[in-house]
Amino acid sequence: MLRARYPYLLPVAGFSILAGTAFVIPPYFVYLATSGVITAIVVRALGVVTGQAGLISLCHMAFAAIGAWVVSWLGIYAPQVPFIVALMAGGGAGMAAGIAVGLPALRLRGLNLAAITLTFAVAVDAILTTTGFPGNELVLAFHPQYPFSDGRIFLVFCMMLWAGTVVGLAVLSRTRTGGSWAALNYSERATAAAGISVAKAKLTAFSTSAAIAGMAGGLIAAQLGVITASNFSPLYSLSVFALSVFVGGRFWEGAILAGLLSVAVPELLRLFGLPLDLEALVVTAGAVDALRKGSSLAGSFRRGLATRAQKKMSDISRPGQMSREAANRAEDAIAGLEIDNAEPCNKKTILELADLTVRYGEVIAVDRVSLRLRAHTVMGLIGPNGAGKSTIVDAVTGFLPNATGKIKLDSNDIGDAAAFRRAKAGIRRTFQQGRAIPELTVGQYLRLSADLSVADKQIDSILAYLECPPAGTPIEHVEIGLRRVIEIGACLASRPRVLLLDEPAAGLSADQSRRLAEHIAKIPSLFGCSVLLVEHDMDLVRFACDEITVLNFGTVIAVGCPDEVLKQPHVVEAYLGGIS
Numbered sequence: 101m102l103r104a105r106y107p108y109l110l111p112v113a114g115f116s117i118l119a120g121t122a123f124v125i126p127p128y129f130v131y132l133a134t135s136g137v138i139t140a141i142v143v144r145a146l147g148v149v150t151g152q153a154g155l156i157s158l159c160h161m162a163f164a165a166i167g168a169w170v171v172s173w174l175g176i177y178a179p180q181v182p183f184i185v186a187l188m189a190g191g192g193a194g195m196a197a198g199i200a201v202g203l204p205a206l207r208l209r210g211l212n213l214a215a216i217t218l219t220f221a222v223a224v225d226a227i228l229t230t231t232g233f234p235g236n237e238l239v240l241a242f243h244p245q246y247p248f249s250d251g252r253i254f255l256v257f258c259m260m261l262w263a264g265t266v267v268g269l270a271v272l273s274r275t276r277t278g279g280s281w282a283a284l285n286y287s288e289r290a291t292a293a294a295g296i297s298v299a300k301a302k303l304t305a306f307s308t309s310a311a312i313a314g315m316a317g318g319l320i321a322a323q324l325g326v327i328t329a330s331n332f333s334p335l336y337s338l339s340v341f342a343l344s345v346f347v348g349g350r351f352w353e354g355a356i357l358a359g360l361l362s363v364a365v366p367e368l369l370r371l372f373g374l375p376l377d378l379e380a381l382v383v384t385a386g387a388v389d390a391l392r393k394g395s396s397l398a399g400s401f402r403r404g405l406a407t408r409a410q411k412k413m414s415d416i417s418r419p420g421q422m423s424r425e426a427a428n429r430a431e432d433a434i435a436g437l438e439i440d441n442a443e444p445c446n447k448k449t450i451l452e453l454a455d456l457t458v459r460y461g462e463v464i465a466v467d468r469v470s471l472r473l474r475a476h477t478v479m480g481l482i483g484p485n486g487a488g489k490s491t492i493v494d495a496v497t498g499f500l501p502n503a504t505g506k507i508k509l510d511s512n513d514i515g516d517a518a519a520f521r522r523a524k525a526g527i528r529r530t531f532q533q534g535r536a537i538p539e540l541t542v543g544q545y546l547r548l549s550a551d552l553s554v555a556d557k558q559i560d561s562i563l564a565y566l567e568c569p570p571a572g573t574p575i576e577h578v579e580i581g582l583r584r585v586i587e588i589g590a591c592l593a594s595r596p597r598v599l600l601l602d603e604p605a606a607g608l609s610a611d612q613s614r615r616l617a618e619h620i621a622k623i624p625s626l627f628g629c630s631v632l633l634v635e636h637d638m639d640l641v642r643f644a645c646d647e648i649t650v651l652n653f654g655t656v657i658a659v660g661c662p663d664e665v666l667k668q669p670h671v672v673e674a675y676l677g678g679i680s
């Protein structure tokens with residue numbers, strides 16, 4: 101009861117008790133606790149890149165080193181600069197380095213990105229080993245001004261920064277920027293299709309993370325007084341990466357565990373007279389185990405809690421999709437949205453393809469295809485497997501830069517625009533393999549895709565219309581078929597001009613598929629956009645489409661209204677295998 105009324109009471113009380121212990125524990129423990137908290141900050145920062153955005157960074161201690169250099173330089177040569185300002189400058193320097201490293205990451209992933217970031221760590225180490233840190237040449241130690249010179253107060257300050265980092269990142273994770281990291285982690289193609297710049301998502305992840313690491317480096321400089329390159333060596337970057345993978349640096353509890361392990365394991369090894377190098381072995385074994393299981397310690401812990409909560413919920417009421425009655429009511433609500441859905445009397449062409457051609461080496465997947473999608477219509481794009489339907493969707497949405505021919509939206513040639521720009525211009529799509537981001541709730545996912553201020557009411561109306569689960573449902577709890585309908589909702593939330601649906605009924609029951617057909621048929625009148633529908637379910641196509649285009653071997657073999665076209669002998673022969 102108390103917890104529900106004052107949700108911040110428990111964390112604030114816990115933090116205050118922990119901060120209070122800083123004033124009663126022996127000085128050596130104060131030192132250890134400070135080291136642990138700083139490690140927790142670095143690991144949480146790294147969790148943004150590795151955990152949230154799904155990228156690799158093997159140079160986070162280099163970002164910390166750059167921050168430490170700036171803070172110690174200001175502390176020694178400009179002591180009048182307040183320590184907090186110096187820390188912010190250290191964070192800024194880390195951020196600049198993060199952007200510099202993030203730029204090559206725009207085109208790289210996996211092993212190549214690992215190599216680039218490790219090379220950066222080695223380069224920074226080589227420079228700092230040669231030049232040293234400020235004050236090294238004069239054997240000057242850096243001491244921050246009072247009150248930060250008091251170890252106990254400094255520990256509390258570090259704890260406050262840790263709490264600020266956790267809260268700040270939690271808030272950021274709920275914004276479009278944080279959502280773009282989750283999208284990036286899940287699929288670069290889905291990120292671009294949602295109108296999000298993949299480059300921006302990568303750069304914001306690297307720069308945010310590096311800024312926090314740079315600030316943490318400043319804390320290390322203030323704690324140690326005298327620092328050398330060995331405090332930030334590439335090996336240290338590697339071990340922080342392994343630690344983050346092991347514990348789950350993207351989660352606050354994972355980062356706390358990292359801080360605890362980083363001080364407790366060496367202390368225990370020392371106690372038992374064992375070599376300190378064993379720490380690296382323990383962390384590496386943990387990281388390998390986490391990679392094998394596909395889940396970190398904190399990740400497994402959270403999954404366990406979520407499964408228990410889900411079980412409890414389904415005992416009370418099974419979460420599912422909304423009712424058909426709700427869908428009917430939602431139509432009225434959508435009609436109340438400010439959407440320009442007035443049907444143009446001449447049904448002008450909204451999307452035009454002229455001589456679109458796509459080759460994969462020797463294979464001509466799409467061969468000089470021309471078609472016109474008129475405003476306020478649903479056009480089916482059908483054909484046998486391998487006919488080139490998905491290739492056309494990929495080409496129109498900007499995922500095939502080698503496509504030739506013209507692609508025009510509202511008479512404007514968009515053939516050279518990047519995928520995310522086409523999405524922003526109003527061309528939205530779903531994928532044959534579902535791309536709804538499991539880490540988000542249904543509502544967060546719609547909001548991320550919308551890229552405009554969408555009221556909760558609008559999100560709820562769209563979800564109700566498509567008979568999807570309510571906005572608060574985590575996508576990972578939604579069955580696979582319905583996730584694909586949620587993707588349609590996300591596209592509609594962005595108020596597209598053209599919606600391309602690639603086999604949206606795959607994974608749905610016959611009843612769900614029939615209802616989806618009804619919903620798709622009404623999309624033009626309710627949302628004011630046109631639909632290009634790729635589908636093998638002929639009942640759905642017949643019901644939802646105003647006209648269809650039939651492809652075979654990459655070329656158009658028929659265009660017209662469904663009942664007429666599906667009767668044509670060459671269409672039956674090519675595609676339907678005798679079923680008409």
Ligand SMILES: Nc1ncnc2c1ncn2[C@@H]1O[C@H](COP(=O)(O)OP(=O)(O)OP(=O)(O)O)[C@@H](O)[C@H]1O
Binds near residue numbers: 464465489491
């Ligand atoms: N990445 C690729 N590399 C080489 N060939 C490809 C690639 N993607 C598609 N193709 C080929 O291009 C042709 C068209 O494929 P596409 O996936 O567009 O067909 P489709 O009509 O969507 O089929 P389906 O109904 O099975 O999804 C096929 O011959 C396919 O093998």
